[in-house]
Amino acid sequence: MNAISSKTGGIVVIVSGGSLGDWALREIGRGDILIGADRGAAFLVQHGYSPDLAIGDFDSVRPEEIGRIRESSKRWVECDPVMKDYTDTEMAFNEALALHPQEIVLVGVMGSRLDHSMANLQLLAKGLEARVPCKIVDAYNEITLIDDEWIVHRNEYAYLSLIPFTEEVRGITLEGFLYPLCDAQLKTGQSLGISNVLTADTGRITLTEGKLLVIRSKED
Incomplete structure (x- = not known):
């Protein structure tokens, strides 16, 4: 073996x-x-x-x-x-x-x-x-791909961005962030999900349809 x-x-x-x-x-x-x-x-x-x-x-x-x-x-x-x-x-x-x-x-x-x-x-x-x-x-970055729910914990990454991986992502809800979303929709080409900030020790991202890139970033 x-x-x-x-x-x-x-x-x-x-x-x-x-x-x-x-x-x-x-x-x-x-x-x-x-x-x-x-x-x-x-x-x-x-x-x-x-x-x-x-x-x-x-x-x-x-x-x-x-x-x-x-x-x-x-x-x-x-x-x-x-x-x-x-x-x-x-x-x-x-x-x-x-x-x-x-x-x-x-x-x-x-x-x-x-x-x-x-x-x-x-x-x-x-x-x-x-x-x-x-x-x-x-x-400077940590990147993952989600299609349902993701729990975010505060760490060295100051920013969090959401980029549609599929043409459309539906039902996006953010909890614990400076810029919350509730049952939102993102399409490719939109920048609505860029540079959010976690305001709680733990945040929650959920979606109902599609695939979403979650990119956590920090400055040099």
Whole structure:
């Protein structure tokens, strides 16, 4: 049995090759299952971690790093950089879903490549369909996708924005926010849901139809 296949449940942290920094290390907890996608695997190894899985075409990794990643990883999956149907991050995400985890945390999946960033946002829909809580975290934002109810707790993120993921989202109600909503509707192209602020220790977001991106942000 492969090492990762025996570690079902728990939290899976996927580290990909986008924008990374020391902030990403704070998302890793003791006992988390670690999946490094391409250059994300190199990042984990450089910081003393042994990925449960290193996966990708590794075209963003220097040749001298590949041997070290292979030796440090509990499982290694390398694919052809041209003849593949999925990005490295989506392959890592599919492996994570197969573990039926408690949660999937994605770091290093946002960056200068807008096409990759947008594709990685789409992975949240796949997680939602599987009913696995997922979030994308970068240096300034935490992003999740909801289709029913979400409880928000006060933390370091000062702002919260709501962006329709589907063409229309209905029945949006906000409790505990500076700008409340009651049975509201958001359509793509609207900015009504941008930059709200939590006024209570705990807030509540509910909706009745559609999918809604919830983006929590903080200043530099």
